[in-house]
Amino acid sequence: MKNRWISGNRWISGISAFILIFSLPFMNWIKVVNLVSLFSRIGVTKEMAGDLLTGYSLYNLLSFVQYANQGVLGLPAMVLLILMAAAIYFNVAFIIRTFMAGRNGRGKGELSYLAAAKCAFLFSFITALATIAFVIFSNIRFKMTGFLPSAVVFIVLAISLAAYIYIKILEKKEREKYREHGLLVELKRNWVLFVMLIPTFIYFMINNYLPMLGVYFAFTSFNFRDGLWSSPFTGFKNFEFLIKADLFRLTKNTVLYNVVFIGIGNVLQIIFAILVSRVTVKWFKKTSQTLMFMPYFVSFVILKVIVYNVFEYQYGLINNIITGFGGDRIDFYNTPSYWPFLITFFYLWKNIGYGMVVYLATIMGIDNEIYEAARVDGANDLQQIWYITLPHIKPTFIILLLYALGSIMKGQFELFYQLIGNNGVLFNATDIFDTYVYRITMTQPLSIGLGTAAGLYQSLFGFLIIVLVNYVVKKRNPEYALF
Template sequence: MKPKNMLLTLDTCLEQEKTGRKTGLLVTALMNGLMLVLSLPFMDWIQLVNIPKLFAKLGITREAAGSLYSSYSIFSLLGFVKNSGKGVFGLYAMLLLILLVATWYLELLYIWKVCRNSKGDDGKGELHTYVIGKASTLLTALLVFGSYGFVLYSNNVVKMKGFSGSWILAVELILALAAYGLIKRMEAKERIRCHEHGLIKEFQKNWVLFLMLIPLCVFFLINSYLPMIGIYFAFVNFNFSDGLWASPFVGLKNFEFLFQSQMGRLIRNTVLYNVVFIGLGNVLQIFFAILISQLTVKWFKKTGQTLMFMPYFVSYVMLKVMVYSLMEYQYGAINNMIRSSGGTAIDFYNTPVYWPFLITLFYMWKSVGYGMVIYLATIMGIDNELYEAAKVDGANIFKRILYITLPQIKPTFIILLIYSLGSIMKGNFELFYQTVGNNGLLYDVTDILDTYVYRITVGQPLSIGLGSAAGLFQSIFGFVVVMVTNWAIKKKDSEYALF
C-alpha cells in the first residue's frame, strides 16, 4: 500500500468515534515506543567530527583520548564530559540527561495508560491520557532541540565544528511532531464530545485568576527552581579560579567519597532519630491535644496551651546553655544534686549511652507544643453535635475519643506524616550541633549526616561538592520515601493520599 493511501486509511479510521479513538491511541503509543527505543543508551545522538583537532583544542591528552568514543548518546554524554575533564559542557549535558529521564517516564506512562485503557467508552478517561501524551511528545521535541543546541554551543566553545547531530535526531523530531498532531486532534474531538474545554478557553474564561498566579510562579521560580542549578556543585571538583561552569567535572566522585566515609553509621543515626521523632512526636502531640481539648476550665486550658507552646520559641543556643548548666560534670545542677545525696557524679559528655535518650527528650520538649497546636485546631473544628449524640447514646469520654476524635484527626495525621517522612534523611542540625558540638566521644550515637557534612565543609573550604552531594542524596531519599508512602496510602484509601 502506498504511503498516501495508508494516510488516507488512517485518517478515515480516526474519523470514526470509538474505533478512531482506539486506533489513534494505539498508533501514538507505538510512536512513543519507537521514540523511547531511539533514545535508549545504545542510540548515539551526538557525534564527534575532526576528532584529532577537537582533542587538541580541548587539551585532551593521548592517555585520556583512549577512553573517549566518536559518538555518544544522551545517557553517555556525561561520560565524555568526565573523561575529557571539561566541566564547561557538564551542566548542559546534565540538563539533557534529566530531560531524557523525564521523557522516558512520560512515554512509558502514556504507553501504560493506553494499554490499560480501563475507563470504558465515555472518553473522559482518555483526556488525562492525551495530556500525558502531549507532554511526552513535547518533551521529546524539546530534548531534540536541546541536543542540537548542545552541538551549536559546543562548537561555539571550541571555535570549530567538532560536534554534530546524528540522523536519529531528525527521526525523533518527526515522530514527536506527528504523534503530537494526532493526539491533539483526538483530544479536540473528545473535549467537544465530553463538553470540556481546553487550557486556552479556560484561560480566556478565568484570566484574572491566572493573572493572580503570576507573582506566585515568579516567587517559586526565583527562590525554589533557579537555585536548583546549584545541584551541579555535587558533580564537579569546584575551585574559585574556574568557577562553577568550568570546574572539572568528576561525575559521581563526590558521592563515592560520601559512601566511603562511615555512611552506614550516619544513615543509621539520621533515620533512627527521625523515626523516633516522627513516631513518638505525633503520639505525644495527639495525646496533649486531646488532653487540653477536654479541659473545661477556660483559664487553665489557655495556660496549659501556652506553657506547652512556649518551648518552641526557645533558641537552640539557649537550649545549649541550659543543657550544659544541667549536665556539666563538675558544676552541673544534676551532678550537684547527685553528689549532695551521696551518689557518684555522671560524666554525661564522655558517656555516649545517655545521649540518644537525652536528644529525644530535648526534641520532644521543644517541638511537641507546636504540633499539638495543629492537632488541637483540628479537634476544635470537629462538629460538637457528634459528641452530643455520642453522649446521648451513652458513650463515655474514652469511647468518644476513640470513635470520634481519632478518626476525625486521621487526615491531618496522614498529611503531617507524609511531609515529615520527606525529611527523614535530614537531621535537626541545630539540635545535634548545639547540644553535642564537636565532642568526638559522642559521634557514634549522635553524629548525623548534616553534622558530618558541616564538619567536612568547615575543615575543607573547597569541599562544596561534598555538601551538595549530601544534600542531593537527602532530597532524593526523601522524595522516594514520600512517593512510596503516598502510593501505599493511596492503595489503602485514596481519600487520604496527598496526590
C-alpha cells in the same frame, strides 16, 4: 467505532515504543568529528584521548565533559541526561496506559490518556531539539565543528512531532464530542485569574526553581577562578566521598532519629491536645497550654548550657545528686548509649507544645453538638475521644505526617550540634547528615560540592519517601493524599 479507537491506541503505542528504543542510552546521539583539531583545541593529551569516544549517547555524554575537562559543558550535558530520563519515563507510562485503555470503557478518561500521550511525545521532541542545541552551543564554544547530531536525533524529532500532531487531532475530536475545552479556551475565559497568578509564578521561579541550578555544584570541583559553569566536572566523585564516609551510618542515624521524633512526637502532641481540650477550668487550661508552649522559645544555646550543667561529669546536677547518695559518677559525655534517649527527650520537650497547637485547633473546630449527641446516647469520655475526636484529627495527622516525611533526611541541626558539638566520642550514635556536612564544610576548603551532594541525596531520599507514602495513602483514602 470502539475497535477503531483501540486500533489507533495500538498504532500510537507502537510509535511510542519506537521512540523509546531510540531514546535508550545505547544509541549514539552525538558524533565527534575533526578529532585531531578538536583535541588540540581543547588541550586533550594522548593519555586523555584514550578515554574519549567518537560518539556519545545522552547517557555517557558526561564522560566527555569529565575526561576532556570541559566543565562549561557539564550543565547542558546533565540537562540532556535528565530530559532523556524524563522522555523514557513518560513513554513507558504512556505505553502502560495504552494497554490499560484497551480494558476500560469509553468516556472522558480518554482525554487523560491523550494528555499522557502528548506529554510522552513532547518530551521526546524536546530531548531531540535540546541535543541539536547542545551541538550548536558546543561548536560555538570550541569555535569549530567538533560535534554533529546523528541521524537518530532527526528520526526521533520527526516521529515525535508527527505523533504529537496526530494526538492533537484526536484530542480535538474528543473535546468536541464531550464538550470539553483546552488550555487556550480556559485562558481566554479566565485570563484575569491567570494574570493574578503571574506574581506568584515569578516568585516561585526566582526563589524556588532558579536556585535549583545550584545542584550542579554536586558534580564539580568548584573554584572561584572558573566559577560554577567552568569548574572541572568530577561526575559522581563527591557522592563517592559520601559513601566512603559511612553513608549508611549517617542515613541510619538521621532516619531513625526522625522516625522517633515524628512517631512519638505526633502521638504525644495528639494526647496533650486532647487532654487540654477536655479541661473545663479556663485558667488552668490557658496556664497548661502556655507552660507547654514556652519550651519552644528556649534558644538551643540556652538549652546547651542547661544540659551541660545537668549532665557534666564533675559539677553536673545529676552527678552531684548521685555522689550525695554515695553512688559513682556517670560520664555522660563519654558514653554514647545515653544520648539517643537524651536527644529524643529534649526534642520532645521543646516541640510538643508547638505541635500540639495544630491538633488543638482541629479539635476546637469540631462541632460541639456532636459531643452533646454522643453524651445523650450514653458515650463516656473515652468513647467520645475514640469515635469523634480521633476521626476528626486523622486528616490533619496524615497531612502533617506527609510533610514531616518529606524532611525525614533533614535532621535537627541546632539540637544535635549544640548538645553534642565536636565530641567525636559520641559521633557514632549521634552524627547525622546535617552535622556531618557542617563539619566537612568548615574543615575542608571549598567543599561546596560535597555539601551540595549531601543535600541532593537528602532531597531525593525525602522525595521518594513522600511519593511512596502518598501513594499508599491515596490507595486507601484519596481524600487524604497531598497529590
